[in-house]
Amino acid sequence: MCNMSIPDLIKKKRDGAALSAEEIGTFIEAVKNKTIQDCQTGAMLMAIWQKGMVAMETETLTRAMMLSGEVMSWPKEWAGLVVDKHSTGGVGDKIEKILDSVGCCIVGQTETLVPADRILYTLRDVTSTVDSLPLITGSIISKKGAESLTALVLDVKFGQAALYKDLESAKRIAQSLVNAGNGLGMRTGAVLSRMDTVIGRCVGNSLEVMESLEALKGNGPDDLMDLVTTLGGLLLWMTGLTSDLAGGRKRVVDVVSSGAALLKFRDMMENQGVATDKARSLCSANSDYFSVLRKAEHQTELTTPSAGVPWLRLHYEDPAPTPDQMSRLQNALTLETHTDTHTQHTHSLVQEMLLPD
Known part of the structure; x- marks a missing residue:
């Protein structure tokens, strides 16, 4: 662990400097052990959101988060x-x-699995730092690493x-x-x-x-x-x-x-x-799914304007969709002419x- 205090670490990141592995480890250890105030954690999150992290910092943050708890083992x-x-x-x-x-x-x-992420994720939500690239990366990959x-x-x-x-x-x-x-x-x-x-x-x-x-x-x-x-x-x-x-x-x-x-x-x-x-x-070939799965109380179909062909079946509970909502759904329909049906059905996402x- 480094000798810098938490306020000094926040200041260093706030001023745009890269944090070392020891400094990141000190921050995550404090988060895990709850020896850091929420306001300080929030300040560090905002500093990361504002200044970002280089790739090595992000990897180091992710590794520290992963090692904050249990790492699973397999046969x-x-x-x-x-x-x-x-x-x-x-x-x-x-x-x-x-x-x-x-x-x-x-x-x-x-x-016990990535406990630091549980704390950081909660504070990211209330500090409007959810969309920080290094924080997103750390949250997702630390759990996968564990x-x-x-x-x-x-x-x-x-x-x-x-x-x-x-x-x-x-x-x-x-x-x-x-x-x-x-x-x-x-x-x-x-x-x-x-x-x-x-x-x-x-x-x-x-x-x-x-x-x-x-x-x-x-x-x-x-x-x-x-x-x-x-x-x-x-x-x-x-x-x-x-x-x-x-x-x-x-x-x-x-x-x-x-x-x-x-x-x-x-x-x-x-x-x-x-x-x-x-x-x-x-899992049977001709399953009656709704004999097992819950079915919504109401169903209605929207049809194409000219031919009256059903294109959407809406399942819903009370209250029913408003006329404005139904109109918006109907207006979302886009009709195109496809002469090549094979191309139509093989479009890749x-x-x-x-x-x-």
Whole structure:
């Protein structure tokens, strides 16, 4: 630990200087042990937000946060096989439900897993420093590092329905995440994917579970499955299980088409306490999903102006959507003429990939 006081560390960062590994360690240790006042932590967060951090500072911050608590260990026979996927979020983002069915452990943050992040995240919210690039990187990658991963793939969204509205801003955060992940010894890559509309066709908890199950049964929409196979294929390539991305994508397709992924999802449900009859019902070929999953009290359909063809089914509870809300939904419909139906259905959401060195 360094000999500088917390106020001196805040001043150094406020004035734009880079913090050393010892200085960052002192700050994170104080956060973890609660020997620092909240106002001082908030001041440091704001200094980082204003002045930023160079790549080595961000990596050092991430490592210190990771080591603030328990670092997980796995059986020797799992060596080289523990991987994870992280998404920056979006509308109808149900990728995890499908990818996890290839085989997974479900891990959540605990009191002993990256405790420094729990404290910093709360204070970032109240100090308006949530959007700080190094703080975002530290928060995400420290938790992944504590999982002791072999490989990590990041799905970084950009577009109208994403946190990052354009490719360049998404690429900046993706590169920071990739650099920090690889710096901690995880093979880390990122997929930059468009988020201008819903992924697949469904939004809402039960509806997304239903669509995920349909995808595992081989009926997933093209855009959803393209993203699933790209992310899964990249993970398989990064762990050395395939020689290239194309081979990885094919293995994901084969696991889904063979029904193995669906069976794994059923096993996951049963192991988490879902009754066997319900798990088997959900995974059956002609499942009546709403016999198990909750259905909203009301449903209504919006139709195209000229042909009257249904294009959206809205599930809702009371109170009903207002006439203005319904009008806005209807006006969101854009009709185009497609002469090439194959092109229409193979549009990829993937814009770019950042691969590990």
